[in-house]
Amino acid sequence: MTAGRDEPTGQRRRPVGLGHLTLLDVAPPDLVVLAGRAGFEAVGLRAAVASPTEEPWPMAVGSPMLRETLRRMDDTGVRVADVEIIRLSPETRAADLRGLFETGAELGARFVNVIDFDPDHRRAADTIAAIAEEAAPFGLRPCIEPMVYSGLKSLADAVTVIDGSAAGIIVDPLHLQRCGDTPADLRRLDPRLLGYFQLCDGMLTEPSGLPRHHRLPRGQPADVDDAQLEARVARMLPGEGELPLREIIAAVPPDLTVAIEAPNLQLSARLGIPAFLRRARDAAARLLDAPSREPGPPGPPDSSDRQEARQ
Numbered sequence: 001m002t003a004g005r006d007e008p009t010g011q012r013r014r015p016v017g018l019g020h021l022t023l024l025d026v027a028p029p030d031l032v033v034l035a036g037r038a039g040f041e042a043v044g045l046r047a048a049v050a051s052p053t054e055e056p057w058p059m060a061v062g063s064p065m066l067r068e069t070l071r072r073m074d075d076t077g078v079r080v081a082d083v084e085i086i087r088l089s090p091e092t093r094a095a096d097l098r099g100l101f102e103t104g105a106e107l108g109a110r111f112v113n114v115i116d117f118d119p120d121h122r123r124a125a126d127t128i129a130a131i132a133e134e135a136a137p138f139g140l141r142p143c144i145e146p147m148v149y150s151g152l153k154s155l156a157d158a159v160t161v162i163d164g165s166a167a168g169i170i171v172d173p174l175h176l177q178r179c180g181d182t183p184a185d186l187r188r189l190d191p192r193l194l195g196y197f198q199l200c201d202g203m204l205t206e207p208s209g210l211p212r213h214h215r216l217p218r219g220q221p222a223d224v225d226d227a228q229l230e231a232r233v234a235r236m237l238p239g240e241g242e243l244p245l246r247e248i249i250a251a252v253p254p255d256l257t258v259a260i261e262a263p264n265l266q267l268s269a270r271l272g273i274p275a276f277l278r279r280a281r282d283a284a285a286r287l288l289d290a291p292s293r294e295p296g297p298p299g300p301p302d303s304s305d306r307q308e309a310r311q
Helices: 028-039 064-076 094-107 121-138 155-162 171-177 183-187 226-233 245-251 265-271 275-290 305-311
Strands: 042-047 081-086 111-116 141-144 168-171 194-199 256-259
Touching: 028 042, 028 064, 028 275, 064 094, 081 094, 081 121, 081 141, 094 111, 094 121, 111 121, 111 226, 121 141, 121 155, 121 171, 141 155, 141 245, 171 226, 171 245, 171 265, 183 245, 194 275, 226 275, 245 275, 256 275, 265 275
Parallel strands: 042 081, 081 111, 111 141, 141 168, 168 194, 194 256
Antiparallel strands: none
């Protein structure tokens, strides 16, 4: 069986992955199957935790879950584009990450996601360079993601930290907007610095007063500010918000690896996971497979979907 649904004759769809954060409570083998049924060509998998409270998926080399994930990849044709996640801190040591790199290599991943919480950019740069060197024999490129609530609060910060290393930058429209960066800032970057592209949407202004959840997927910290809560459980699907997605898409190379990362607890619960994923894949196709890459206004979602994203 191969991934994807039937396509109209002559229409070529750009391959799109599904980031694990979109449905973090779904186990990796099941995510592979669900993604394939919805038309996704790849997935990203959370093989290491982002915080001490997060419950890890047992994906070490030799584990039953990793073997089952590989079996389902063979059955569906869905590949793994990236593995997550390295939470970079002053104590991070590249040699301690070998287990994650081994898992990534076993899955055939190309990238490993890094989030930086080291406030010292010089030290972080040394660490990311060491991670890039350690990951290279496993065929992995570490890619770092600027986020307003992390140690890297802009594209400029990310460029500073990866300068001189083999690491790359992750383009995420929500984080780009919240950091105050623009498509013009993206266009000024050397395209070789870009690793991959996470596609989602949101409102132009950061929401406030988001409803709190007793539990977030896989035990992610629930006592966080609105910016973090929005990123983890209240994003919008591409084209259903206000972010300048067409301008962002036009600012990055057309062959840049792309994945949907759009967790929305309320919308996925209302639609059900299969329908939510089909809607996400179709939303990506409308943006990425359009005849022209010129910016243009997306079609508006209905009012209930906008309300769910704010909540």
